[in-house]
Amino acid sequence: MDKQYFKEALLIRDFCDLRFQDFSHTTIKGGMEEIDEVSIVKKSGGNVRVLSGGGFGSFAFTDPKDITLAFQEAKTASDLNPGKEKLKRIPTNVAHITVSPKADPRALPIAEKKELLEKYRKLILNNSEIVDLESQYYEQFTDTLILNNHGAEVQQEELICGMSFRITAKRGEITQLTRLSFGGNEDYGELLDKEYDVLDKVDQTIDLLDAEPVKGGNYDVILDSDVGGLFIHEAFGHLSEADNLIGNETLANTMALGATFAMENFNVIDDPTRLGHPGSYVYDHEGTKARPVSLIKDGKLRGRLHSLESASFMDEEPTGHARAKNFGFTPIVRMGNIYIDQGKSSLNDMITSIDDGMYLFGSAGGQTSGETFTFAVQGGYRIEKGRITGMVRDLALTGHLFTTLKNIEMVGEQVTFSKAGGCGKGGQILIQSGKGSAPIKIKNMGIGGQ
DSSP states (O other), rough: OHHHHHHHTTSSSSSEEEEEEEEEEEEEEEEEOOOEEEEEEEEEEEEEEEESSOOOOOEEEEEEEEGHHHHHHHHHHHHTTSSOEEEEEEEOOOOEEEOOOOOOGSSOOHHHHHHHHHHHHOOOOOOSSSEEEEEEEEEEEEEEEEEETOOOEEEEEEEEEEEEEEEEEEEEEEEEEEEEEEEEESGGGGSOHHHHHHHHHHHHHHHHHTTTEEEOEEEEEEEEEEEEHHHHHHHHHGBBGGGTTTTOOHHHHHHHTTTTTTTOOOOEEOOOSSSSSSSSSOOEEEESSSSOOEEETTTEHHHOOOOOOHHHTTTTTOOOOOOOOSSSSEEEESSSSSEEEOOOBOOOHHHTTOOOEEEEEEEEEEEEEETTTEEEEEEEEEEEEEEEEEEEESEEEEEEEHHHTTTTEEBBBEEEEEEEEEEEEEEESSSSOEEOOOOEEEEEEEEEEE
16 A cells, blocks of 8 residues: 555545555355355455535545546535535544454465364254254455545554354254354454354254244343344444434434433443454544444433544534445444443343243344334243243244333343344445343343244
8 A cells, every 4th residue: 555645645625535445355155065165355445535515425446546536536426415514523543553363364274264164064064953054254354544634544454254154953844043153353263162162052953943932922031142232233223323313303303312211220332442342443444543432321322323424413523433344335334342231130130030931042133124123033941930941932022122122121240242243234234343232131022923
């Protein structure tokens, strides 16, 4: 990267910035029969933005020689917007961030990564009731230069690697699907010695074939950290991304700071600076230093996530949450590591407080529509008169976000983060997005079933 060459192109009087990136992504995938895909994608390119009219104009390019043309096209696009918008707060950070993991995946041959994935695959497939398997190793490295014409100069390396498995078991007409992930950060060493985790997940998948199908209705439930993380990410986290509020008066009124959403000791935080998770980073893709944001504190809405543009529009401080999938996309507001913070209740206290309910484990995806949500859950256990009894299957959570938040009665003592990242928004699938939670007890939760 020729920093000086790019700096000389930043000649526009109004705000403009440039993001140039070297990008590489490695994927190894395997199905039931064999590992059938190994791909390594490497590319470089840039994205420029200009704010000289009523909104940003942007232009992506792959040849650095096109930088002047890129700024001209971006300025033309900006000038087509009516009005005149200016940014109120523009950080001018100067930094160079490098990665130095304990075990660097970039230093290892791809054959070694393939061999490790194959070892775990064989453990999973060593059971006749496993009828389908999707397995994947992924590794992504980016070296990003961010400049703006106010003096910002941030160069940042980011690295993430991990493994994921979708395991399907079948007996007769009954089929059950579970998911397992590990890694989700820069250290390849966290992918090693996971035989116990793999075999435990296989046993759980087989056990679900013997589980009773759940009877639909409303129950008091405990969500494990994985399900709790999915809930707070999907149902609440996207509403905390400030660009979703702009132009939506109804949602902006609902998400007014100071509104009471939950019980007094309920707290939700987004913290990209919490290292070792899928959504960890130091600077966002506008060159703003990331910081933890208290979204809900003591049950009240206290903050939201911002880019430079959304912060300026709402007259608030940037939070360092503008991210892009790669140089082909412009940054938008994205969560970092969002989580329900720890409370004071033990898991045993939660279980003994329930007369007729369930303990639910393992997220399996879902969808939201406005303030309502539906999430699939890998499995659960019945709780009867304060004791765990039999396993149940075929579970889905349904509900209204703000009613569900107010129905949270207890929060566990230990926060655990998911090892699987990933979030879709605005046509950008961002693998560097983390979620976590302490276990939570919710009263009167809608459970779909038979």
